[in-house]
Amino acid sequence: MDYRKSYRIYKIAVWVCLVLVLFARLAEILWMGIAGIVIMVLGMGQTVFFCKCPYCGSNFNIRAKLPKFCPACGKRLED
Numbered sequence: 796m797d798y799r800k801s802y803r804i805y806k807i808a809v810w811v812c813l814v815l816v817l818f819a820r821l822a823e824i825l826w827m828g829i830a831g832i833v834i835m836v837l838g839m840g841q842t843v844f845f846c847k848c849p850y851c852g853s854n855f856n857i858r859a860k861l862p863k864f865c866p867a868c869g870k871r872l873e874d
């Protein structure tokens with residue numbers, strides 16, 4: 796899995812989590828909120844292993860947009 800795919804999965808996990816937690820609150824379905832949080836944790840967890848520079852292996856900041864150049868080694872990342 797490359798870092799862009801990993802980043803996309805993370806973004807999707809955040810949205811799925813938000814929707815599930817919101818829906819769980821409105822409908823008062825506890826397990827749905829828990830499922831949302833589990834998805835979020837898994838989505839964040841996988842970025843530690845996959846969302847990193849293909850050249851030097853340093854992790855990217857997933858709270859910001861993906862950088863065009865690696866902040867650690869300065870190599871250009873393909874777009």
Ligand SMILES: [Zn+2]
Pocket residue numbers: 848849850851852853865866867868869870
């Ligand atoms: Zn790098």
